């Protein structure tokens with residue numbers, strides 16, 4: 001099934017993400033067991049669940065950093081089916097549509113902030129240096145770090161580095177963004193800067209899947225909340241509703257653990 005894309009005025013049109021019947025094992029450990037989830041264009045899905053439940057593996061399957069054993073992933077009008085022969089070209093085309101931000105920012109330490117954002121555009125999209133750096137400055141402005149352009153990442157705080165990583169992902173014009181615990185490695189006071197950038201991004205209509213323990217973000221920004229445990233979706237719904245009255249005991253336990261922190 002293809003998911004329609006929603007056209008926005010100035011940017012690349014955002015796209016829906018459809019995860020259908022995805023299963024994944026490592027050896028004989030079934031880590032994802034028949035997961036299906038539809039993320040409509042421009043919506044934000046928050047993904048929560050205990051450590052080891054398969055959240056990171058699921059995100060990695062969506063942009064094909066990990067190969068699912070079964071199922072299909074659709075981004076916009078492009079579908080990749082597990083098990084079928086996928087050309088490198090199709091794989092790269094899908095991966096390019098989906099930006100990913102990790103807990104660890106993985107910036108190049110020997111490049112300036114500007115080069116960190118421009119270089120992937122030159123390599124992956126074939127943009128000229130001038131064009132890539134121009135786009136990088138627009139995005140640095142957007143994440144509030146224009147003045148950091150000429151510095152090296154080591155001179156930036158963790159929260160600033162994560163905002164640079166978000167700008168770097170956005171510079172490749174993704175149609176959807178995946179975030180894997182983007183604030184977990186950060187002190188709370190700089191985590192809020194990152195949350196603010198993600199909130200603004202959601203307001204522009206970007207399709208987002210966000211693994212997070214930030215329950216306030218999930219409730220206020222999330223359109224949908226998915227709870228995973230042991231490779232299954234155990235519960236999902238409108239974030240405020242699930243949080244106020246979880247149906248599953250395991251959801252209840254997880255929520256009280258994260259809300260108590």
Ligand SMILES: Nc1ncnc2c1ncn2[C@@H]1O[C@H](COP(=O)(O)OP(=O)(O)O)[C@@H](O)[C@H]1O
Nearest residue numbers: 026029031049050051052053054055056057058
């Ligand atoms: N590359 C891998 N090889 C073997 N096991 C893995 C690999 N990646 C993840 N796992 C296992 O898969 C399970 C789910 O991991 P993960 O997706 O990282 O969960 P979460 O992000 O919810 O904490 C864990 O038991 C983990 O040990």
Ligand SMILES: [Mg+2]
Nearest residue numbers: 055056057180
């Ligand atoms: Mg994880």
